[in-house]
Amino acid sequence: MTTKRVRVHHLREAKERGERLTMLTAYDAVTASIFDAAGIDMLLVGDSIGNTMHGYRTTLPVTVEEIIVAARAVAGAAQRAFVVADLPFGSYEAGPEQALATAVRVMKETGVSAVKFEGGKRVAAQVRALTEAGIPVVGHLGYTPQSENLLGGPRVQGRGDEAAERLSADAVALAEAGAVAVVLEMVPAPVAERITEILMIPTIGIGAGTAVDGQVLVWVDMAGMGDWSPRFAKRFGEVGAALKAAASAYADEVRSGSFPDADHQFDA
Ligand SMILES: Nc1nc(=O)c2c([nH]1)NC[C@@H]1CN(c3ccc(C(=O)N[C@@H](CCC(=O)O)C(=O)O)cc3)CN21
Ligand SMILES: CC(C)C(=O)C(=O)O
Numbered sequence: 001m002t003t004k005r006v007r008v009h010h011l012r013e014a015k016e017r018g019e020r021l022t023m024l025t026a027y028d029a030v031t032a033s034i035f036d037a038a039g040i041d042m043l044l045v046g047d048s049i050g051n052t053m054h055g056y057r058t059t060l061p062v063t064v065e066e067i068i069v070a071a072r073a074v075a076g077a078a079q080r081a082f083v084v085a086d087l088p089f090g091s092y093e094a095g096p097e098q099a100l101a102t103a104v105r106v107m108k109e110t111g112v113s114a115v116k117f118e119g120g121k122r123v124a125a126q127v128r129a130l131t132e133a134g135i136p137v138v139g140h141l142g143y144t145p146q147s148e149n150l151l152g153g154p155r156v157q158g159r160g161d162e163a164a165e166r167l168s169a170d171a172v173a174l175a176e177a178g179a180v181a182v183v184l185e186m187v188p189a190p191v192a193e194r195i196t197e198i199l200m201i202p203t204i205g206i207g208a209g210t211a212v213d214g215q216v217l218v219w220v221d222m223a224g225m226g227d228w229s230p231r232f233a234k235r236f237g238e239v240g241a242a243l244k245a246a247a248s249a250y251a252d253e254v255r256s257g258s259f260p261d262a263d264h265q266f267d268a
């Protein structure tokens, strides 16, 4: 692992070398600098900020303004990681002009290195327009949470020959339009493997098995912050419990009068 900044060409080089890419979401400067120091290659300012940080039931209410505030903090804190911002629901679907206007605003106001949005062939024209404008695009296929009302909830996508074929065709369409990577969410492992073989650009899986070029998780799931997380999200820590213990210890010492002690106050 290098300590130089991760740039767009490193993504494809990592795939060519068979080096797996690591990606986590981040929504603020505090966590972004921790994950950057841990050597995470890519930080995603996901629209999952709506669920995880703002308590929304879905990603649908998330606004461009909410993404911009978070993305500016993450891009400012990351020294090495490649930072990607999600375009939220309603900010790119209308066509290449809308997508370009949103993406240009995000790039100008945040300092991220790329944007990501959901969909296959239906957004290929948007991917092409942004790429032609010099903005790297990460695709997102499989379970696409912004379409949860149409998909009928969080369900594995691409099961069965026909659905797998459609998913592969969508992945190829994104790559041909210029996407620099594609996230595969809740896709059967063999289907994700097949797409990974076909594409020259890296695939980044979440609930898509191990035969992909990288993995992404929502950081609160990865760190064990909440009491619920999707089945595909392994808890690599119990940070929620550690944070609760710290808050309780603080409260106990305040109530007993043992904090602040001599070391944590000022003499006359
Ligand atoms: N905390 C969090 N983690 C995520 O991975 C995540 C978000 N939020 N918000 C945005 C999207 C939504 N995602 C979701 C949301 C729900 C399920 C879910 O309920 N999964 C169930 C059922 C899976 C099935 O039908 O097979 C599960 O038990 O995992 C999965 C992914 C993934 N993203
Ligand atoms: C789950 C990842 C891929 C995402 O899009 C998000 O966090 O918003």
Ligand SMILES: [Mg+2]
Residues within 6 Å of the ligand: 046, 047, 048, 059, 086
């Ligand atoms: Mg997202």
